[in-house]
Amino acid sequence: xxxxxxxxxxxxxxxxxxxxxxxxxxxxxxxxxxxxxxxxxxxxxxxxxxxxxxxxxxxxxxxxxxxxxxxxxxxxxxxxxxxxxxxxxxxxxxxxxxxxxxxxxxxxxxxxxxxxxxxxxxxxxxxxxxxxxxxxxxxxxxxxxxxxxxxxxxxxxxxxxxxxxxxxxxxxxxxxxxxxxxxxxxxxxxxxxxxxxxxxxxxxxxxxxxxxxxxxxxxxxxxxxxxxxxxxxxxxxxxxxxxxxxxxxxxxxxxxxxxxxxxxxxxxxxxxxxxxxxxxxxxxxxxxxxxxxxxxxxxxxxxxxxxxxxxxxxxxxxxxxxxxxxxxxxxxxxxxxxx
Numbered sequence: 574x575x576x577x578x579x580x581x582x583x584x585x586x587x588x589x590x591x592x593x594x595x596x597x598x599x600x601x602x603x604x605x606x607x608x609x610x611x612x613x614x615x616x617x618x619x620x621x622x623x624x625x626x627x628x629x630x631x632x633x634x635x636x637x638x639x640x641x642x643x644x645x646x647x648x649x650x651x652x653x654x655x656x657x658x659x660x661x662x663x664x665x666x667x668x669x670x671x672x673x674x675x676x677x678x679x680x681x682x683x684x685x686x687x688x689x690x691x692x693x694x695x696x697x698x699x700x701x702x703x704x705x706x707x708x709x710x711x712x713x714x715x716x717x718x719x720x721x722x723x724x725x726x727x728x729x730x731x732x733x734x735x736x737x738x739x740x741x742x743x744x745x746x747x748x749x750x751x752x753x754x755x756x757x758x759x760x761x762x763x764x765x766x767x768x769x770x771x772x773x774x775x776x777x778x779x780x781x782x783x784x785x786x787x788x789x790x791x792x793x794x795x796x797x798x799x800x801x802x803x804x805x806x807x808x809x810x811x812x813x814x815x816x817x818x819x820x821x822x823x824x825x826x827x828x829x830x831x832x833x834x835x836x837x838x839x840x841x842x843x844x845x846x847x848x849x850x851x852x853x854x855x856x857x858x859x860x861x862x863x864x865x866x867x868x869x870x871x872x873x874x875x876x877x878x879x880x881x882x883x884x885x886x887x888x889x890x891x892x893x894x895x896x897x898x899x900x901x902x903x904x905x906x907x908x909x910x911x912x
Contacts, residue, residue, distance in 0.1 A: 574589070574590055574591070574592050574690060574691035574692050575587055575588070575589060575590075575690065575691055575886070576588050576589075576590045576629050576686075576689065576690035576691070577629065577630075577689045577690070577886070577889055577890060578627050578628070578629055579616055579617060579626060579627060579628050579629070579630055580626060580627045581619075581626050581627070582616075582617060582618060582619030582626070583617065583618075583619070583894075585617075585889070585890040585893065586890075587887075587890065590690065592691075592692050593692055593693065593694040594694065595640050595694050596694070597642070598642065598696060598697050598698075599694045599695060599696055599697060600638055600640065600641040600642075600645075600647065600694065600695055600696075600697045600700060601638070601639045601640035601641070601692060601693075601694050602634075602636035602637065602638060602639060602653070602655075602688075602692065602693050602694070602695060603636060603637045603639050603691065603692055604631075604634060604635075604636050604688050604689075604690065604691060604692065604693055604910045605635045605636055605637060605652075605708045605712075605909075605910055605911055606634065606635035606636075606708045606709060606711070606712035606907060606908065606909060606910065607631040607633060607634060607688055607689055607712065607907075607908040607910060608633030608634075608712040608713055608715075608716065608905055608906070608907055608908075609633070609893075609896060609905070609906040609907070609908065610632065610633050610716060610742070611741060611742070611743065611809075612632070612682070612683060613630045613631065613682070614896060614897055616628065616630055616683075617630075617893060617894070617897070618897065620834075621683070622832060622833075622834050623680075623683060623684065624683060628682070628683075628686060628687070629682065629686035629687050629688075629689050629690055630682050630687050630689050631681075631682045631687035631688035631689035631690075631908075632657035632680060632681045632682035632683065632687050632688065632715065633712050633713065633715045633716055634654055634655055634657070634681075634687075634688040634693070634711075634712060634715070635652065635653075635654055635703075635708040635709070635710075635711035635712040636652070636653055636654070636655070636688070636693070637650060637651070637652055637653075638650060638651045638653060638700075639692065641697060642697065645697050647697065647700055647702070651702070651703065652703035652706070652708065652711060653700050653701055653702060653703050653711070654701045654703065654711040654712065654714045654715065654862075655681070655695050655699045655700055655701060655715075656699045656701060656715070656718075656857070656858075656859060656862055657680055657681035657682060657687070657695075657699065657715060658672065658673055658675070658678055658679075658680055658681075658699075658856045658857075659678065659679040659680070659681060659685070659695075659696055659699060660672035660673075660675035660677070660678055660679075661675055661676070661677040661678075664676035664677060670858075671858070672858065673722070673855055673856035673857055673858050674855045674856065678856075680856070681693075681695065681699075689886075689889070689908070691910065701714065701859075701862050701863075701866065702866075704866050704870060705870070706866065706869060706870070707877075709876070709877055709880060709907060710869055710876050710877065712907065713876035713877075713879060713880075713905070714862060714865050714866060714869070714876075715857070715862075716742050716743055716746055716905075717746040717749065717750070717865045717868075717869075717874065717876060718857035718861040718862045718864075718865045719743050719746065719747075719830060719854075719856065719857055719861075720743055720744070720745075720746030720747035720748075720749065720750050720807070720830070721746070721750040721857065721861040721864050721865050721868075722854055722856065722857040722858065722861040723747055723805055723807075723828050723830040723854035724747060724750040724751050724754055724756075724805070725860075725861065725864075726828050726852055726854045727751075727803045727805060727826050727828045727852075727854075728826070729751050729754040729755065729756045729803055730754070730755065730756075731754075731755030731756075732755060732756075732757065733755070733756045733757065733801075733802045733803055734756070734757045734759060734795070734796045734799070734800075734801040734802060734803070734822075735751040735756035735757065735758050735759065735801060735802075735803040735804075735805065736759045736761060736792065736801035736803065736804045736805070736817075736820055737751060737758060737759070737760055737761070737805050737807060738761045738762075738783075738804070738805065738806045738807060738808055738813055738817055738831075739761075739762060739806065739807035739808035739809075739810075739813070739831060740760050740761075740762035740764065740767035740768060740770065740771055741767070741807065741808075741904070742879055742904060742905050743807045743830060743831070744760070744762070744807035744808070745770075745771070745775065745879060745904070747805055747807055747830065748760060748771065748775055748777055749775060749868075749873075749874050750864075750865075750868075750874075751803070751805070752775070752776075752777075753868060753873055753874075756803065757778070757779070758775075758777050758778070758779070759777075759779040759780070759781065759792065759795055759796075759801060760777045760779070760780045760781070761780075761781045761782075761783050761788070762780075762782070762783060763782060763783045763784050764899060765782060766902055767904070768780040768781075768782065770904065774878045775878075779795050783813065783816075788816075788820070789819055789820060792820055796822070799822050800820060800821060800822035800823075800825070801820060801821070801822055801825060802822045802824065802825045802826070803825065803826050803828070804817050804820055804821055804825060804826070804827045804828070805827075805828045805830060805854075806827075806828070806829050806830060806831045807830045807831050808831045809831030809832045809833045810831065810833065811833050811835050811837070813831075814829065814831070814833070814837055815837060815838055815839060818839040818840070818843065818844060818849075819843070821844075821847055821849050822847070823846075823847045823848070824847065824848055824849075825847060825849055825850070826849070826850040826852065827849060827850065827851050827852070828852055828853070828854050829851070829852070829853045829854065830854045879904050879905040880904075880905050880906075880907045881902060881903055881904045881905060881906070882896065882901075882903050882905070882906040882907070883906070883907045883908075883909065884906065884907075884908055884909070885908070885909050885912040886908055886909065886910045886912070889908055892906075
């Protein structure tokens with residue numbers, strides 16, 4: 574089979590590999606779609622934490638089941654996606670129902686080789702039923718689940734003002750699920766094209782360019798002087814994260830979905846007087862995947878809005894670097910493995 578390997582930052586090679594073996598309690602998938610994630614782009618740049626080379630990228634997957642054990646609830650030929658967070662089942666996180674932050678987690682396409690290849694064997698517990706969704710839709714379940722998990726961590730309530738920082742694919746999904754939870758969404762980004770997308774495609778009423786004057790003042794106006802009670806960072810940008818502490822209302826929750834490599838710095842007195850809550854949001858759980866699939870089926874989310882670029886598997890190497898350039902307007906690039 575063919576696979577695309579990220580050899581070093583900035584370097585891809587197509588390689589011939591053996592079709593994977595299928596151990597007990599594993600399922601063999603024929604990959605149909607691979608969504609390109611910020612994690613993949615950061616890996617190519619050499620800026621992704623918890624990453625080693627060489628690596629086969631790809632964890633936003635849609636696939637067809639080729640081989641699986643009988644009696645597990647899945648059938649050969651079924652369209653599925655996967656939860657790409659392979660967990661140990663034994664650590665404190667797993668025992669507490671939080672396999673998304675397993676102490677020994679292996680994220681497919683990050684810690685171990687992913688789905689940018691013709692066939693992939695995965696633990697059967699990671700399979701998610703397709704429920705009649707298209708391959709394009711199924712490949713977008715995982716990034717949307719990241720946002721859904723962050724919103725669930727924030728415990729967004731009806732009528733709250735929710736500031737989402739970063740209008741990339743994860744941020745857009747976070748906005749969607751904050752809206753579904755009943756929040757009044759405010760989008761903050763430096764890219765006017767992305768902010769316009771938030772208005773046109775997602776119906777976000779309030780957008781702010783982070784480079785404009787007095788962001789805090791604009792937030793105060795939008796929230797009737799209160800400031801947002803939920804702040805969610807989806808940028809992984811240190812400056813954006815540090816700045817966001819000043820955007821919190823008293824009693825607010827600040828959730829970090831985005832990840833960066835350095836130390837966060839903020840004023841303890843300012844944070845303390847607000848009785849602020851700071852939390853991270855890592856990956857997603859089966860509950861979040863189910864919520865996303867159900868929301869897609871009900872028409873609450875139209876994931877195909879996000880697909881701006883589409884290539885065949887053989888074209889990925891020549892096109893990948895261009896997806897890093899904001900001028901190209903990439904929101905979600907989709908790789909069609911069967912063309």
